[in-house]
Each structure stands twice: as C-alpha cells, then as structure tokens.
Amino acid sequence: xxxxxxxxxxxxxxxxxxxxxxxxxxxxxxxxxxxxxxxxxxxxxxxxxxxxxxxxxxxxxxxxxxxxxxxxxxxxxxxxxxxxxxxxxxxxxxxxxxxxxxxxxxxxxxxxxxxxxxxxxxxxxxxxxxxxxx
Amino acid sequence: xxxxxxxxxxxxxxxxxxxxxxxxxxxxxxxxxxxxxxxxxxxxxxxxxxxxxxxxxxxxxxxxxxxxxxxxxxxxxxxxxxxxxxxxxxxxxxxxxxxxxxxxxxxxxxxxxxxxxxxxxxxxxxxxxxxxxx
DNA sequence: CTCTCATATGAGAAACGATACCAATTAGGG
DNA sequence: CCCTAATTGGTATCGTTTCTCATATGAGAG
Numbered sequence: 001x002x003x004x005x006x007x008x009x010x011x012x013x014x015x016x017x018x019x020x021x022x023x024x025x026x027x028x029x030x031x032x033x034x035x036x037x038x039x040x041x042x043x044x045x046x047x048x049x050x051x052x053x054x055x056x057x058x059x060x061x062x063x064x065x066x067x068x069x070x071x072x073x074x075x076x077x078x079x080x081x082x083x084x085x086x087x088x089x090x091x092x093x094x095x096x097x098x099x100x101x102x103x104x105x106x107x108x109x110x111x112x113x114x115x116x117x118x119x120x121x122x123x124x125x126x127x128x129x130x131x132x133x134x
Numbered sequence: 135x136x137x138x139x140x141x142x143x144x145x146x147x148x149x150x151x152x153x154x155x156x157x158x159x160x161x162x163x164x165x166x167x168x169x170x171x172x173x174x175x176x177x178x179x180x181x182x183x184x185x186x187x188x189x190x191x192x193x194x195x196x197x198x199x200x201x202x203x204x205x206x207x208x209x210x211x212x213x214x215x216x217x218x219x220x221x222x223x224x225x226x227x228x229x230x231x232x233x234x235x236x237x238x239x240x241x242x243x244x245x246x247x248x249x250x251x252x253x254x255x256x257x258x259x260x261x262x263x264x265x266x267x268x
Numbered sequence: 269c270t271c272t273c274a275t276a277t278g279a280g281a282a283a284c285g286a287t288a289c290c291a292a293t294t295a296g297g298g
Numbered sequence: 299c300c301c302t303a304a305t306t307g308g309t310a311t312c313g314t315t316t317c318t319c320a321t322a323t324g325a326g327a328g
Contacts (some may be wrong), residue, residue, distance in 0.1 A: 273323100
C-alpha cells in the first residue's frame with residue numbers, strides 16, 4: 001500500500017512555515033523556497049500546505065478578504081491582522097472567550113465552531129503614521 | 135453640485151437586499167434582479183452594494199473563504215454560516231462577548247475591531263443528513 | 269540494485285469573487 | 299429642454315486558489 005510520500009518539496013514547505021515567525025501566506029512561502037529550489041511550482045506549495053493542514057502539522061489562519069496565512073504554532077490562540085501592511089500576528093486573550101452553547105440563540109443551527117479575527121495597526125505601521133502623515 | 139444620483143438599478147438592489155430574508159450574496163442579488171431588469175450588469179450590483187454599505191444602508195457580512203453576503207438588519211449581531219449549503223443566518227449572543235482592551239495581549243498592536251463568525255449546520259441540512267447518510 | 273507504478277510535481281489553464289476600465293447612457297440641476 | 303458629471307453595461311483584469319495532465323519520482327517488491 002503506497003501512500004503519502006515524503007518529497008523534498010513538502011519538506012521545504014514545512015521548513016519554511018516552521019522557520020517563519022510572521023505567519024506567511026502561500027505566496028510568501030513560495031518566495032522563501034524558490035531561491036533554494038527554483039523549479040518549485042505554486043501549485044505544489046498550495047497542495048502541500050493543504051496536506052500539512054489536514055495532517056495537523058500547520059495551522060491555517062483565515063483572514064477576511066485576503067489570502068490564507070499559515071502558522072507553525074498549533075495551540076489555540078487568536079490572530080490580529082494589520083489593516084495597513086496585512087501582516088498577521090498572534091494575539092492572546094488573557095481571559096478566554098467562552099461561547100457556551102447556552103449563550104447562543106442558534107435558531108436551530110448546530111454550532112460547530114467559530115472564528116475570531118482581530119484587526120488593528122501593527123507597531124511598525126503606527127510608527128510610520130506618526131512620522132509622516134501617510 | 136451634482137452627486138449621488140438615485141438610479142433605478144440602485145433602487146432595485148436596495149429592494150432586493152431588503153426583501154431577502156436569507157442574507158444573499160452579490161450573485162444571488164444579481165439573480166433576483168435580472169428577471170425584472172435583464173440588462174443589469176454584475177459590475178453595477180457590486181458597485182451599488184459597496185455604495186449602500188458605505189452609506190450605512192446595508193451591512194456587509196464577511197465570511198471566511200467565500201463571497202460577501204449582505205444584510206438588511208443594521209443593528210449589532212453576529213452570523214453563522216452553514217458549512218454545507220453556505221447559507222448565512224443571524225445568531226444572537228444572549229450575553230454579549232466583551233473584549234475589553236485590557237483582556238488582550240496585543241503585542242504592541244492598536245486593536246481596531248474584531249469579527250466573530252460562527253460555523254455550523256442549518257436546520258435544513260441537519261434534516262437532509264438525518265434522512266440519507268450524505 | 270533495479271523495476272514498477274501509484275503518488276507527487278511543474279506548468280499552465282481555469283474557477284471564482286471582485287475591481288478597473290471605458291465608451292455610452294442618464295439623472296437631475298440650471 | 300440642455301448640459302454634464304455621475305452611473306451604467308460590457309469586458310478585461312486582478313488576486314487567490316484549484317484543476318488538469320503529461321512527466322518525474324519515492325519507496326516497496328523482487
């Protein structure tokens with residue numbers, strides 16, 4: 001029974017996500033790899049990212065109205081995206097949001113999950129805005 | 135000073151959102167209008183939906199990994215999307231989630247907003263699943 | 269070590285949602 | 299009833315992602 005081969009591309013993609021500390025998106029991961037392995041295809045990056053997410057090795061960070069980002073940190077935490085530079089960062093809730101099912105009027109829905117995404121301005125962009133008025 | 139003309143297209147689009155009780159997306163709104171006004175263009179639907187959102191006349195409901203939906207209900211509430219049929223419905227939190235800034239470790243970010251989107255299975259799809267095993 | 273073949277890759281096309289562009293139309297003030 | 303800037307319809311383009319398919323390759327069998 002042959003399945004799930006270990007390829008050098010998959011290794012490189014996992015490595016890229018693991019080394020990045022900035023929640024890269026697929027394009028950024030492609031850019032990180034293409035210098036070492038110029039023949040890699042975008043399709044391969046997307047395919048393997050999906051596999052790695054399915055296998056639970058990396059986490060997909062969806063944001064609103066933009067490409068998915070990918071996270072090496074697997075534990076439960078939330079994310080904030082800079083409205084200017086689109087960078088994604090971790091964000092922690094000191095007191096976790098508890099959304100128990102008896103706090104939701106579901107109108108017959110069976111609630112499976114929720115996603116909580118923050119938007120804001122990152123430290124770098126705050127500085128830029130302070131310096132010059134744009 | 136000429137600005138913000140009232141066009142029949144804009145009227146039809148507002149009407150469609152107002153009459154729909156199912157948080158339609160742009161394509162569904164286009165479908166609703168095209169029977170009465172066959173010459174309308176998708177571009178006009180997108181343009182006017184953006185205008186109506188800017189003017190505060192309808193609310194944009196972003197979901198993760200799918201087209202935006204539009205809501206005639208303007209007050210603060212949340213949404214749930216069916217993972218099967220992609221239908222969007224209102225959902226109310228009996229006790230509102232309070233995300234005060236001193237409950238968030240922001241790592242230097244200036245938090246502006248957050249979006250909370252639920253996923254689940256709608257009543258119709260629950261029935262379908264109960265009936266036949268897929 | 270080689271053969272085999274199912275799985276993965278690379279390259280490009282296509283899907284999909286949304287926006288940009290531009291010539292033609294039109295709302296609505298004068 | 300004009301005039302003209304705002305809006306429209308049609309199409310091209312964009313950004314992100316998936317699909318297709320011929321070629322290449324990992325890894326188990328011999």
